[in-house]
Amino acid sequence: MRSGVLLAALLVAAPAHALSGVVTHVSDGDTVWVKADGEPDRKPVKLRIAGIDAPERCQPWGAESTEALKAQVLHRHVDVPVRAPDEYGRRIGGLRLDDGRDVGAWMVAQGHAWSPRFKRHRAPYEQQQREAQARKAGLFADPDAIEPWRFRKAHGPCG
Numbered sequence: 001m002r003s004g005v006l007l008a009a010l011l012v013a014a015p016a017h018a019l020s021g022v023v024t025h026v027s028d029g030d031t032v033w034v035k036a037d038g039e040p041d042r043k044p045v046k047l048r049i050a051g052i053d054a055p056e057r058c059q060p061w062g063a064e065s066t067e068a069l070k071a072q073v074l075h076r077h078v079d080v081p082v083r084a085p086d087e088y089g090r091r092i093g094g095l096r097l098d099d100g101r102d103v104g105a106w107m108v109a110q111g112h113a114w115s116p117r118f119k120r121h122r123a124p125y126e127q128q129q130r131e132a133q134a135r136k137a138g139l140f141a142d143p144d145a146i147e148p149w150r151f152r153k154a155h156g157p158c159g
Contacts, residue, residue: 029054029065111138
């Protein structure tokens with residue numbers, strides 16, 4: 001019994017499965033679609049990039065954030081350590097280009113997304129966010145910029 005509990009705990013803590021493939025679509029500044037390598041008949045997988053929260057499409061800087069992500073990843077090969085589905089049923093995972101660049105870190109460092117804390121855990125890209133805020137990069141140039149989670153709470157999702 002104890003070994004079953006330990007195994008379950010390890011499975012929850014580890015990424016659900018690694019995925020590599022080509023980004024076929026960018027929905028917004030933190031959501032992409034990846035066509036898995038070697039699976040020509042399978043539909044692309046919807047993926048929310050772990051550790052970041054980009055402005056909503058209808059929110060100020062939403063279009064710029066989406067375009068920045070497109071410029072970095074659209075039609076490029078990526079590696080994705082997939083974690084688990086989020087509350088919207090999207091898979092969540094890191095996103096790395098073939099050269100090893102962490103796309104989430106880049107989005108925050110360039111001022112195209114926030115790196116939110118989760119419960120008691122530190123934000124994964126906290127340092128990149130502090131540096132981007134100090135430089136007033138991207139959305140951080142606007143002193144009235146509203147974090148996406150606060151925007152959604154006040155306005156709901158974009159239609």
